[in-house]
Amino acid sequence: AQSVTQLDSQVPVFEEAPVELRCNYSSSVSVYLFWYVQYPNQGLQLLLKYLSGSTLVKGINGFEAEFNKSQTSFHLRKPSVHISDTAEYFCAVSDEGNDYKLSFGAGTTVTVRA
Amino acid sequence: DAMVIQNPRYQVTQFGKPVTLSCSQTLNHNVMYWYQQKSSQAPKLLFHYYDKDFNNEADTPDNFQSRRPNTSFCFLDIRSPGLGDAAMYLCATSDWDRGQNTEAFFGQGTRLTVV
Numbered sequence: 001a002q003s004v005t006q007l008d009s010q011v012p013v014f015e016e017a018p019v020e021l022r023c024n025y026s027s028s029v030s031v032y033l034f035w036y037v038q039y040p041n042q043g044l045q046l047l048l049k050y051l052s053g054s055t056l057v058k059g060i061n062g063f064e065a066e067f068n069k070s071q072t073s074f075h076l077r078k079p080s081v082h083i084s085d086t087a088e089y090f091c092a093v094s095d096e097g098n099d100y101k102l103s104f105g106a107g108t109t110v111t112v113r114a
Numbered sequence: 115d116a117m118v119i120q121n122p123r124y125q126v127t128q129f130g131k132p133v134t135l136s137c138s139q140t141l142n143h144n145v146m147y148w149y150q151q152k153s154s155q156a157p158k159l160l161f162h163y164y165d166k167d168f169n170n171e172a173d174t175p176d177n178f179q180s181r182r183p184n185t186s187f188c189f190l191d192i193r194s195p196g197l198g199d200a201a202m203y204l205c206a207t208s209d210w211d212r213g214q215n216t217e218a219f220f221g222q223g224t225r226l227t228v229v
Contacts, residue, residue, distance in 0.1 A: 034217055043204055043220035090156060102147065102218050104156040
C-alpha cells in the first residue's frame, strides 16, 4: 500500500526567503509523485510532477522538487517566495499497482509574511 | 477554459434530504475521482471510476453513492446527509494510458453545507 507523509503541518516564512516543504512516501513499486497547491475555497492545482527520468523536476511559479529514491522523498523548494505563495500544499503519490488511486499527504500550510 | 467543472460551487441541503453533486469533464479522461475534504485536512478518496468500472474505498459510508453515465459526467449522491458530511467535495480526472499515469485535474469543488 502507498502512503505519503508531509513532515511539516505549518511553515511560516518571510517574503523573498527560500522555503522547503518535506514529503516522504512509501510504496513497494514504481511511483508517480505530485505536488499540488490549494488556495482558499478552490480546487487543487498541479505545481509539478515526477513520472520518470530526471530526478529534479521544475514546475510552475518557480517551484522545483527532487525525487530521491533511496530516501523515498520528494521535497518541494522555492528559492524566493512571494506573498501570493500563501496557500496549502499537498504531496501526492500514485503507483502502478494501486488501481489508479491518488493518495495525499496531510498538507502543509505556508504563510508568507512581509 | 475550465476542463473539470463542478456544479454547484456551493450547495446547502437539509439534514437527511438527498443531494446530488455533479462533475463534468472536457478532457475525455478514463478515470474520474471523488474526494471529500474537510477543513484543514487532506482530500480523502471516496471512490473512483476507471471507465465504467467502479471502485469504492473500504471506508466510504454506504450513504455515498456515485454514477457515471458516460465518459464526461460523474455524479455524487448523498442519500441522507448528516452534519458530519459538510465538507468540500472535489472531483478529479486523470488519463491512465498503458499504465502511464498523468496528473489528476481537479474541479473547483463543491462546498456542501448541511443545515
